[in-house]
Amino acid sequence: MIRVENLDVAFGHGQSRHHVVRDVSFAVEWGETLGIVGESGCGKSTLLRSLAGLEGGWTGRIWFDGREVGRLRGREELKLAQMVFQDPYGSLHPRHRIGTALAEPLKAMGHRDDRERVLRALRQVGLPADFANRFPHELSGGQRQRVAIARALILSPPILLLDEPTSALDVSIQAEVLNLLADQRDERSLTFVLVSHDLAVVAHMCDRVLVMKDGTFVDELTKNDLQRGVAHDAYARELFDASFMQQLQGS
Incomplete structure (x- = not known):
């Protein structure tokens, strides 16, 4: 449903140039929920905005449902992927x-x-x-x-792009919103890309996860990896450990 090749995003020029997303490639199957995790500022939200057509400064290639989409998109292309933002108060x-x-x-x-x-x-x-x-x-x-x-x-888009959709909500409400999203995904046969820093949310929702650091992917984890707390890259293991400590402190 989604294919991305050599996506690159940079802001500014010369010494002030900031390279946010660095030549990333990935694919998402029809009906799959892909998670993207990483620390704040690693490029995951910029990647999502590029997919949504909200960020026009990217290079590379993007396909939705076999159709290549560019930086400037017509109505039919924009209908293919819609976005849910992090802040329910500001959106x-x-x-x-x-x-x-x-x-x-x-x-x-x-x-x-x-x-x-x-x-x-x-x-x-x-x-x-x-x-x-x-x-x-x-x-x-x-x-x-x-x-x-x-x-x-x-x-009625086939793709939903989710940028930290529950992080601004009370813990008691987060599960309700996640269950709503899961129900809509199943009823409508949707494909999700979910950006989050919360590994518990990702483990609950996602079939597969890409770990992002400094604008590039450093690890790929299956649902079984998430449930077992297994990571292949040292940075990904640090994320798991930090998430585990936050859960202990919150319990």
Whole structure:
């Protein structure tokens, strides 16, 4: 469903040039959930934004469902992959009602303002239809993230790109949102790319994980590796150890 070859992203010029993603290549099968983990600043979110068409400064090649996509994309190409962002508070316009936020992708892609489609999108993520008339400040963080998921799915993309989708939520709400995502993936036969620093989230959601450091991949782990805490690279083992210590401190 996704194929990436020699993706490279750098910002700035000369001495101020910052090389963020360094010549990475990978593939994601149809229906697979691929995780990408690494420390903050390693390039994983920039990689995701490049896939989504939000970052135009990349070089290399990207294919979705056998179709090569470029830096500038038409409507049909943009429909192939939609993104759920980390911050449920910052990703919704504070002065727009929820119904307006959900209708925005439809309008951007040339569809008519379909009220019933908006209400159905809310119900599909477990929210009442009357939430369409509410403003973002009237919703909890978990409810806002459900709206963000509904907005990403309203165009029926085959690919969902998830940038730390639960890191800004309370622990009690994280499992609900992850289960919602898993249910939608199974019902719609979606392909996920999930960026996270939380190995527990990755182990729960992902079939396979790529470990990123300084803009490149240093390890690839299977679901069995994650469950057993096995890593092949020294940096990946450090991530496992740090994650384990955080779990002990939080328990």
